[in-house]
Amino acid sequence: MNAPLPTQAMRKPLPVAVVEKLKSLFGERFSTADAVRDHHGRDESPYPPLPPDAVVFARSTDEVADLVRLAAAHRVPVIPYGVGTSLEGHLLALEGGISLDLSQMNQVLAVNPEDLTVTVQAGVTRKQLNNEIKDSGLFFPIDPGADATLGGMAATRASGTNAVRYGTMRENVLALVVVLASGEVIRTGTRARKSAAGYDLTRLFVGSEGTLGIITELTVRLHPQPEALSAAVCRFPSVRAAVETVIQTIQLGVPVARCELLDAVTIGAINRHSKLALPEAATVFFEFHGSPAAVKEQTESVEAIAAERGGAGFEWATTPEERTRLWTARHQAYFACMGMRPNCRVISTDVCVPISRLADCVAETEIDVAATRARIVARSPAGGLPVTLLGHIGDGNFHLGINIDTANPVEVEEAENLNERLVARALAMGGTSTGEHGIGLGKLDFLTAEHGAAVSVMRTLKRALDPGGLLNPGKVLRAD
């Protein structure tokens, strides 16, 4: 959240010709109602909304192409929209324009169980997908918490709890249908598991946040549902002990499916939010997938590693109900954090470091959080700063949930500075400013700090593929 908030002054009204044409093309699926526009000008970030001038609900790739061509002809920005769960201001209409809602493109087009692939429209959500394919014996593992659309998840290169074993959207997208800035439609990739045929356009669009083209269809990998599945909760004497346990687990090649760290504050918050009674200590939620023998072997290995570091209370959740309760609580952590103070918003940080540096990065960050909180209380007696820490620590990725009162400028300033120091710390350790949330509007300056001269290559690509600068302008890179 390091970009100054833009003003509405950059906005030009939609040309009348565009409005008339959109009405005729989309009928009731074209809207300029305030409520609809407001809903589409925000995401889950703390940014106040910047609504688009209009919203269009598309139902096919052809409709998207029609819209993009029309918008290009009139130099109107287009901002693709899934279900609005992004976290870095990706959906704000910085220059007005049209929000292109893809949530009605929600058809699962082809399940190929023999090939472990599925082709979907971009508006299919991950829960919908897993529900529709549950009888195939396969599942789609990427789980960013929110029930995001697959198009949105590809656009932000999402990952989440299962990435340590199954990879991120980068590894799991095989092919895309993309509408280019010109309105031309291309297919990237095939259904083959690998290819050396030309430039990797699939990976270029994955993570491009709607700024290089609009993803309308995806073919993604599926994975066999594990024969056996077991979850465990383990408490540690410190965050460092928890992190070191996971580091050694990874280094030994134990194919753990999930390992999620939650600090004592987070456990307290989810206890209250989800009516649990977990001891309020640094805790790791583990999940193991495989054959019954493999799961047993993995869990025994991890239990032994944890015990050496004071890990206690390996509690097993082997029934689906217990597991669901546990992971639902984990997924509610964001809302649990929000619930710690009424009417506040949460800044979710997102650094990812090499795992050898993770324990240090977390420890230094905990000290910084305590100092920041003390400074806020000194500067602003009404202030506070509840901060939760949780992480996909098998990947070296962790989030602070910084719960700010946006009406208190001291808190806002200190929280932003805390995030900046955190990013600088991660970069100095060979890490990245964002493991999975993306750049959006919130991390524009961090992109430069992280990539240096490579940002000019990104700008070259943007200019080459979107010369008019109309696709989600001002995200990933500042508008020219």
Add this chain to the structure above:
Amino acid sequence: MNAPLPTQAMRKPLPVAVVEKLKSLFGERFSTADAVRDHHGRDESPYPPLPPDAVVFARSTDEVADLVRLAAAHRVPVIPYGVGTSLEGHLLALEGGISLDLSQMNQVLAVNPEDLTVTVQAGVTRKQLNNEIKDSGLFFPIDPGADATLGGMAATRASGTNAVRYGTMRENVLALVVVLASGEVIRTGTRARKSAAGYDLTRLFVGSEGTLGIITELTVRLHPQPEALSAAVCRFPSVRAAVETVIQTIQLGVPVARCELLDAVTIGAINRHSKLALPEAATVFFEFHGSPAAVKEQTESVEAIAAERGGAGFEWATTPEERTRLWTARHQAYFACMGMRPNCRVISTDVCVPISRLADCVAETEIDVAATRARIVARSPAGGLPVTLLGHIGDGNFHLGINIDTANPVEVEEAENLNERLVARALAMGGTSTGEHGIGLGKLDFLTAEHGAAVSVMRTLKRALDPGGLLNPGKVLRAD
């Protein structure tokens, strides 16, 4: 091999100023000797060599940048060269210019065992790397057969026998140092396991075959050496039975590390080449990695699946010596194929299809091979056409080794037509023209057949990043 061979007429001599400057910069590491130029104007493809005008042996990224800037100023092409093991004419100097030999950039720069990463110069070969890190408990799994450089493997998005479990270069490269066409040096990515920070430049350069920039350093993932390792050889009554066994293995989620199909002709060739006495039948070489219990479980699963399809003679090679003998023989298959006829060259095809179509693709191809051979014998009594078939079938990828007498135009024509039909068959089945060898010069037309309108996006990227068209011109895309 579908591109007409270019003539030497496109060549302009190197400007004298360039020659003088290169002499002063590189001394004895600059050469225009015929033998050196000839060696650098060829690869392992059947193309006759097209030597560059000069060869430069670089030792640092700065030297590469100096060379590229000098070449750009004088509009001289630059062709990066590793150890010359590519298979599609990647290294031929279509427009003359300078071959940039990176094999002396062979330093392992940093091993980070805790993070399972290593940073190397581009000229480090995979065997050298594994030798240098063998005491770390880790290994680098990508194994294309040849002892290629990591820079070359990244540039062609190589994979090979272990990809079914460990992925390809696409999944295993974390970050690159790249010299751009301008001579500017950029770093893509960090050492974090994942990132959502901006466009995926790493994946853009991986597979770009030296046409968008020159890779001089790589950070790649390492993997823990498996605690237990077992190899097995299994004969099948038909290629189809072998393929179906592997398909079911993959669909059940058995994490097999390698599964390589060799048809009866290939087995015969490697028997003669490597002094083995394997029964000449369709055969799969399996390898299993994991804990002792996991390896046992995997092998029992696969043995049961194979038995249902007539797989017989599951022969175990559990000692390192036996395994090495087996895999050495497998890796010698290319040379074994070459040894089937003296003074011939081998066209290696490379399609990859969704695994549900693999059995059909192989069966139709076997029929096509038999018909092609019959046609050749009818047209050219001296002709023949030994064809071996082997494949990384867990990925749906298989190669024909078509052994042609390049002096016999009937064989050359029939072999090229056979490959074209094979590619068309794979594309019609939702596959790709090249699973791992790349486009080079040999598959330019196939790229268009496979990607359609997306090729124009590739051309846009090429023009944006190499506006002078001087980086490995005429590869991946025809020169403008």
